Amino acid sequence: MSRCSKMVDVGRRQFLRGGALAAAGAATATVLPVQPAKAAGMAMVDYPANRLGNVADLKPNEPLDVAYPDDDAPGVLLKLGKAVEGGVGPEGDIVGFSTMCPHQGFPLSYNAERRTMNCPGHYSVFDCEAGGQQTWGHATQNLPQYTLRVDDKGDIYAEGVDELLYGRLSNVL
Amino acid sequence: MAYKRHVDRLPIIPADAKKHNVTCHYCIVGCGYNAYTWPVNKQGGTEPDKNAFGVDLSQQQSAQTGAWYSPSMYNVVKQDGKDVHLVIRPDPNCVVNSGLGSVRGARMAENRRSDQTGTQQQRLKEPMVWRYGTWQPTSWDDALDLVARVTARVIDKDNENDLFVAMFDHGGSAGGYENTWGTGKLYFGSMKVKNCRIHNRPAYNSEVHSTRDMGVGELNYAYEDYELTDTIFLVGANPLETQSNLFLNHMVPGIRNGAKVVIVDPRRTVTVNACETEAGKENVLQLAIKSGTDLALFNTLFTHIADQGWVDKDFIANSTFQGDVAQAEDGAHPAALGGFEMAREACRMSLAEGAEICGIPEADIVKAAEWIAKPKDDGARRKCVTAYEKGIIWGNDNYRTVGALVNIGLATGNIGREGGGVCRLGGHQEGYMRPSDGHVGRPAPYIDQLIISGQGKVHHIWANDHYKTTLNASEFKRVYNKRTNMVKEAMDARAGATREELVDAIVEAINAGGLFSVNVDIIHSQIGQAAHVILPAVESGEMNLTSMNGERRMRLVEKYMDGPGSAKPDCLIAAGLAQALERVLREGGRAEYADQFKGYDWASEEDAFMDGYHANTGEIVTYDRLRAMGNNGVQEPVVDFKDGKLVGTKRLYADGQFDRHGRDDKKALFCAGAWRGLQAPGKTQQRDSYAFLINNGRSNINWQNWFLDQDNDFVSDRYPFPFIEINPEDMAELDLKEGDLVEVYNDVGATQAMVYPTETARRKETFMLFGAPSGTQGNVINAGVNELVLPNYKQTWANIRKISDAPASVKHLSFKPKEYTPA
Numbered sequence: 002m003s004r005c006s007k008m009v010d011v012g013r014r015q016f017l018r019g020g021a022l023a024a025a026g027a028a029t030a031t032v033l034p035v036q037p038a039k040a041a042g043m044a045m046v047d048y049p050a051n052r053l054g055n056v057a058d059l060k061p062n063e064p065l066d067v068a069y070p071d072d073d074a075p076g077v078l079l080k081l082g083k084a085v086e087g088g089v090g091p092e093g094d095i096v097g098f099s100t101m102c103p104h105q106g107f108p109l110s111y112n113a114e115r116r117t118m119n120c121p122g123h124y125s126v127f128d129c130e131a132g133g134q135q136t137w138g139h140a141t142q143n144l145p146q147y148t149l150r151v152d153d154k155g156d157i158y159a160e161g162v163d164e165l166l167y168g169r170l171s172n173v174l
Numbered sequence: 175m176a177y178k179r180h181v182d183r184l185p186i187i188p189a190d191a192k193k194h195n196v197t198c199h200y201c202i203v204g205c206g207y208n209a210y211t212w213p214v215n216k217q218g219g220t221e222p223d224k225n226a227f228g229v230d231l232s233q234q235q236s237a238q239t240g241a242w243y244s245p246s247m248y249n250v251v252k253q254d255g256k257d258v259h260l261v262i263r264p265d266p267n268c269v270v271n272s273g274l275g276s277v278r279g280a281r282m283a284e285n286r287r288s289d290q291t292g293t294q295q296q297r298l299k300e301p302m303v304w305r306y307g308t309w310q311p312t313s314w315d316d317a318l319d320l321v322a323r324v325t326a327r328v329i330d331k332d333n334e335n336d337l338f339v340a341m342f343d344h345g346g347s348a349g350g351y352e353n354t355w356g357t358g359k360l361y362f363g364s365m366k367v368k369n370c371r372i373h374n375r376p377a378y379n380s381e382v383h384s385t386r387d388m389g390v391g392e393l394n395y396a397y398e399d400y401e402l403t404d405t406i407f408l409v410g411a412n413p414l415e416t417q418s419n420l421f422l423n424h425m426v427p428g429i430r431n432g433a434k435v436v437i438v439d440p441r442r443t444v445t446v447n448a449c450e451t452e453a454g455k456e457n458v459l460q461l462a463i464k465s466g467t468d469l470a471l472f473n474t475l476f477t478h479i480a481d482q483g484w485v486d487k488d489f490i491a492n493s494t495f496q497g498d499v500a501q502a503e504d505g506a507h508p509a510a511l512g513g514f515e516m517a518r519e520a521c522r523m524s525l526a527e528g529a530e531i532c533g534i535p536e537a538d539i540v541k542a543a544e545w546i547a548k549p550k551d552d553g554a555r556r557k558c559v560t561a562y563e564k565g566i567i568w569g570n571d572n573y574r575t576v577g578a579l580v581n582i583g584l585a586t587g588n589i590g591r592e593g594g595g596v597c598r599l600g601g602h603q604e605g606y607m608r609p610s611d612g613h614v615g616r617p618a619p620y621i622d623q624l625i626i627s628g629q630g631k632v633h634h635i636w637a638n639d640h641y642k643t644t645l646n647a648s649e650f651k652r653v654y655n656k657r658t659n660m661v662k663e664a665m666d667a668r669a670g671a672t673r674e675e676l677v678d679a680i681v682e683a684i685n686a687g688g689l690f691s692v693n694v695d696i697i698h699s700q701i702g703q704a705a706h707v708i709l710p711a712v713e714s715g716e717m718n719l720t721s722m723n724g725e726r727r728m729r730l731v732e733k734y735m736d737g738p739g740s741a742k743p744d745c746l747i748a749a750g751l752a753q754a755l756e757r758v759l760r761e762g763g764r765a766e767y768a769d770q771f772k773g774y775d776w777a778s779e780e781d782a783f784m785d786g787y788h789a790n791t792g793e794i795v796t797y798d799r800l801r802a803m804g805n806n807g808v809q810e811p812v813v814d815f816k817d818g819k820l821v822g823t824k825r826l827y828a829d830g831q832f833d834r835h836g837r838d839d840k841k842a843l844f845c846a847g848a849w850r851g852l853q854a855p856g857k858t859q860q861r862d863s864y865a866f867l868i869n870n871g872r873s874n875i876n877w878q879n880w881f882l883d884q885d886n887d888f889v890s891d892r893y894p895f896p897f898i899e900i901n902p903e904d905m906a907e908l909d910l911k912e913g914d915l916v917e918v919y920n921d922v923g924a925t926q927a928m929v930y931p932t933e934t935a936r937r938k939e940t941f942m943l944f945g946a947p948s949g950t951q952g953n954v955i956n957a958g959v960n961e962l963v964l965p966n967y968k969q970t971w972a973n974i975r976k977i978s979d980a981p982a983s984v985k986h987l988s989f990k991p992k993e994y995t996p997a
Contacts, residue, residue: 046182073234086175086986103244105274106237112995119994122237123274123422124414124448126995128988134176134892137444137992139418139874141246141280141888143176163178168235168242172182 046173048161053097053147054078056090056155064111067097069147069159070173074166075100075108076147078157081116085130089149089157097147097159098133101167104140118144175986177891181245185259187226188218194732195805196262197721198279199346199714200877202600203420204723205279206268206805209715209734214250214257240266240273246888247275249283250290251735257290260735262715268805270397270723271419278418278877281889282715285882287738296697296885298710299739307666309698309708314740314750321634321692321707322754323677328631328684331767334365338621338630340638342373345605345721347878348637348696348713348744352720352779355786356745357636358608360752364770366613369621369630373638374601376622376645377963378614381567382598384577387501387511389832389842390584393604395559395595396809396825397725400428403593405545405558409438409579410468410565410968414445415874417599420724421445429453434545439565440465441869441941442934447993459542463532465867465939466570466857466969470849472578473521474528475543479585480518484547486555486587490514493830494584495841506616508573508961509847517581517844531849547586557593558586564871565968567598571853572964577845584842590827597724601878605721607786617962622646626653631684633691636744637711641700642879643945645965647952648923658704660688665706680706694747697881700947711744712737717779719743720787720800722810726823729807730800745782749774795820854958854966856921864920864971866904867939870951871968873897879945894983896946898974899932901939912989913980918942920972923953928984933991940974 053067059080067076076099084093098118100109107122111129117136118127125138133144148161162172191212198205210226212218218225220232227241235241243263251260262283266273287297301317302309328336341357342349361367370378382392400406401424413421426448429435435449435458442460449458463471479485494514501511510520529536546558560583566575583589583596622644624630641651664683668676684690693705696713714721716737722728742750756771776782780797788795794812799820809822832842852858861867875892876883883889898916900908910916914929926949927942935941944951944967954972959965 045180101237106235106239106242108237110997112997115990115995117990117995119996121994121996124444124451124994126990126992128176128990131986131988132176132178134986134988136988136990137874137994139275139277139280141244141275141277141284143178143888146178162182163180165179165181165184165245168237168239170184170186170231170242174232174234 046171048173050150050158050160052156053159054157056095056151056157059095062113062116069097070162073174074169077111079111079129081130083130085132087132087146089151095149095151095157096129097149098127098129099145099162099166102140103142103144103164103167104138106167177887179245184243184245184248186218186220186224186231187261188212188216189224189226189228191218191226193226194734195730195801196282196715196734197346197603197723197729197731197805198276198282199719199731200278201276201417202603202724203270203417204346204603204721204727204729205271205274205276205419206265206729207262207275207279207282208265208805209732210261210263211253211258211734214259217259238273244280246281246284249286249288249293251286251288253735255736258735260286265805270423270727272423274419274423276418277875281886285886286715286735294882294885297738298695298697298708298741300710301740302708304662304665304706306669317707317709318750318754319758320673320677321751322758323673324680324690325632325634326755326758326762327677327681329365331764334367335369336631337365337367337369338625338633339367339370339636340373340621340633340640341370341636342638343606344373344602346603346714348711349602350605350714350719350721351607351787352717352782353744354605355607356743356748356782359773359786360748362609362611362613364752368614369619369624370614371621371638374643375963375965376959377618377620378611379616379618379962379964381572381964382576383962384509384573384845385580385596386834387507387843388577388580388584388845389835389837389840390580390589390596391826391834392598393600393724393726394589394826395597395725397424399559399593399595399825400424400433401431403428403433403557403559405434405436405556407436407546407558407560408445409560409562410567410569411561411563411599412439412443412445412871413561413599414448415443416563416872417724418874420599421448426452435459436461436542436545438463438468438471440936440939444992444994451994451996459538459545461532461534461538461542462936463534465869466852467532468566468569469571469575469578469847470523470528470531471539472575472582473523473849474525474532474539475546476518476578476581476585477522478525478540478543479547479582482543482548484543484549485585489587489830490585493832493842495839495843500837500843505961509577509845511843511845514585514844517846520846520848521578521581523849546582555587557591558588559594560588560596561599563599564601568965568967570857570966570969571847571850572960572966573962574845574847577847581844584844590825590830595825600724603721603723607790620959620963622650623957625689626650628687630689633689634694635692635701635705636694637696639699639701639879639881642947642950643952645952645955645967646922646957647950647955654689654701654704657687657689658691658706660686661690661706664688694744696741699881709747710739710741711747712741716741717743718797719779720783726810727807728795728800728810728812729803729805730797732801743779743782745779746776749776749782852969854960854969856956856958857966857969860920860956860971861969864973865938866972866974868918868951868954868970868972869939869941869968870944870970871941872945873943876943876945880947884947892987893928893943893946894948894981895926895928896943896949896951897930898927898943899930899935899941901935901937902931902933904937905929905931908974908976910976911980913984913987915977915981916974917977918954918972918974920954920970922956925949925951925953926977930989934993
């Protein structure tokens with residue numbers, strides 16, 4: 002069972018803080034983010050380049066828990082098994098998303114059959130194969146997706162986020 | 175790739191920002207929001223004392239925080255002529271939504287016109303007149319003078335029948351008590367215009383005549399009744415999508431409290447799925463009846479409930495008419511109204527008959543009856559709240575069907591009591607204050623068909639877009655374009671003429687069958703393309719505006735920004751038109767008629783409110799008093815002002831006295847409406863001639879006819895075309911793939927849609943999104959209406975053929991199931 006589903010088991014009506022959510026993800030322990038840059042006076046915030054994992058860590062269609070750009074911002078890496086826009090890696094099929102619902106911040110869970118992220122709070126659905134597009138839901142933005150890079154060793158780095166993360170007015174706090 | 179804003183930081187609201195009360199101007203639920211504004215050269219800080227929320231914003235905020243706003247809740251706008259930051263964020267302290275924002279309301283800020291961020295550049299800024307072969311911007315004086323002079327030529331004191339008027343009657347948006355009063359005073363006070371219609375239907379009528387005739391106003395409960403009830407009975411409604419926060423903040427808590435849910439809908443909606451998620455499938459019963467058979471279902475339920483004795487005898491004896499027929503069936507009443515036993519006999523339908531007509535098992539009807547009405551084991555009365563909307567309002571046999579549903583509520587004593595109510599859910603908010611419309615008559619004139627048949631000479635349109643939202647729209651557009659083009663050609667032929675000569679030329683063209691079209695709107699709408707004069711209006715928040723929601727909760731939206739250019743509140747546009755008419759009529763020596771147009775010396779929308787709502791409702795409610803009530807407002811009717819607060823009414827008919835019909839005895843009436851098949855002309859034949867049911871309605875993301883959403887990147891990226899949900903096996907037969915563009919066509923017209931594969935769609939039963947600019951569903955709705963000119967959208971059949979493979983704009987879209995899954 003993926004970490005995301007475990008989040009639901011924790012109890013849908015429990016309003017967890019982001020930090021607690023990230024701590025619950027076992028995989029995050031393997032990832033050591035560099036000190037995130039503080040927001041500077043420029044149009045886009047300065048994102049840290051954080052190693053989130055290695056291509057070898059990913060199994061097809063099994064979410065790997067990560068956090069980006071800091072421990073309080075839970076997310077996942079997914080190897081979808083088919084090339085998608087924004088996908089990286091040898092097959093162009095690796096993507097990463099925030100797992101905080103952009104509507105009200107509930108932890109999303111992954112439906113491996115549909116390859117969607119689902120919100121237990123208010124039933125929103127986001128399509129991991131379509132750039133996190135909200136298939137149906139209440140959020141006024143699509144699911145924030147990571148800008149990823151894979152180096153020669155297969156290490157996967159996140160270097161940006163394309164929408165504002167829930168619960169913060171700057172993606173880099 | 176899905177649309178992304180690439181906004182990763184927002185200005186922080188400073189502690190001293192201005193905070194305004196805002197009720198969402200979209201749907202009937204009326205969620206509370208706050209608009210914060212502050213100078214463009216300032217911003218707050220992350221430290222608690224430097225921001226409006228008083229919290230440390232350098233930390234990640236928790237789920238459901240009130241201290242966050244999304245990029246769609248932010249914009250830069252003008253306020254008193256100066257650029258300011260604007261954040262419109264859901265109000266955690268409003269009892270309606272408790273901090274929840276919908277996919278519509280949470281885009282209010284982004285859907286404001288901004289010349290700084292470039293949003294909603296489609297909003298109209300200045301009046302425009304058809305001149306030199308196109309629309310030219312001009313002054314209010316010039317535009318109103320032309321409207322008044324042409325209008326004055328076709329109306330007279332005793333005959334205003336050549337002036338056709340289409341005017342909104344809703345709250346929120348650009349409606350509200352101020353603006354319905356302004357327009358109402360002009361057309362029903364100064365004039366007695368008979369040929370008029372409402373924003374979403376082709377006549378000036380009620381959508382729920384029968385419940386009113388039975389004495390039961392259609393918004394009689396409080397939203398908390400969903401939390402206090404034993405059973406939620408939803409009919410032809412999809413509240414998770416179309417009244418989202420009513421569902422999330424009131425129905426879901428009720429379900430979690432143990433309420434069972436009965437849903438009548440031929441289509442499995444996301445509401446059904448969400449109810450099953452919350453209650454468990456065993457506590458949700460969907461009655462997926464054959465399209466249009468609701469009346470047979472309700473009459474069967476009524477019969478079974480009465481036969482079982484699950485009725486509230488005391489309530490029937492004390493609060494309903496004792497006797498046979500109180501109101502006979504006639505041209506204005508499509509069913510007789512009267513006593514319980516009389517109606518019971520007229521409506522009688524056996525379980526076997528009902529099951530056969532509706533196409534569902536008898537056992538399901540029995541189960542529904544038990545959940546709705548069977549007393550509990552200890553003998554206590556079962557509480558049931560009933561909510562209905564367009565599924566039956568725009569469905570087969572409106573009068574009898576709504577009446578039959580109210581019968582069940584009355585028989586079981588479930589109106590006026592905690593956990594009860596039989597209510598429509600509603601579309602817009604309400605905000606109706608007008609002089610009597612009695613002169614319009616009943617049935618009211620079928621305006622769209624009269625226009626098609628060549629009647630009417632001048633057409634004043636207030637925020638209606640028939641091109642996107644009327645029925646028989648293919649023919650309407652064809653005729654309307656032709657008639658208005660006659661006038662455009664006449665105007666073009668007299669370029670450079672004096673005003674007098676121009677008016678003569680216009681009048682000559684309209685006497686030859688042309689139509690002079692005046693369009694008051696916030697954008698240049700589709701029907702506005704046919705207009706000769708265009709007058710720009712403002713919306714809620716660009717003016718102070720009062721409305722009430724679906725539990726009659728009245729709030730004042732405080733003006734938080736300037737309107738675009740010289741755009742004005744509709745009430746002040748109406749006042750300006752009245753004054754122009756007075757002047758023109760007086761100049762023309764028609765002094766007595768001119769005198770009728772006095773009384774519009776309003777300097778502001780507040781003056782219009784005082785002249786209308788305040789003066790006609792006991793002079794209790796004022797802007798100041800309403801402002802002090804904040805986003806929780808007061809539930810109408812407002813009965814007193816005490817201890818510094820307005821005193822309202824939580825639910826109607828708590829005293830068992832029913833008065834909506836105006837009867838002195840204050841007894842509710844039952845409706846004696848027997849099942850009579852598909853009632854509207856042409857429906858049965860269409861059903862028998864075409865392969866697919868084209869059921870139709872809303873999605874949660876597209877508000878109304880998409881008038882703002884068509885210029886919103888987030889929304890237009892998701893649905894560049896209206897979707898049509900089709901069963902995959904039907905798709906295979908038609909050789910269709912997801913995203914393909916198809917034509918939907920039948921005996922009355924054709925339209926286009928984008929294929930959305932839907933496993934849960936029944937074979938040969940599609941669902942098409944309504945009101946889209948890129949595929950008007952109304953093109954294939956025939957002209958058939960009920961006796962009181964209520965349109966019948968839902969019962970439509972057509973064939974489907976492929977137009978093309980998926981257009982480029984839809985190739986990146988998600989076509990996955992819309993239903994939430996727990997894992």
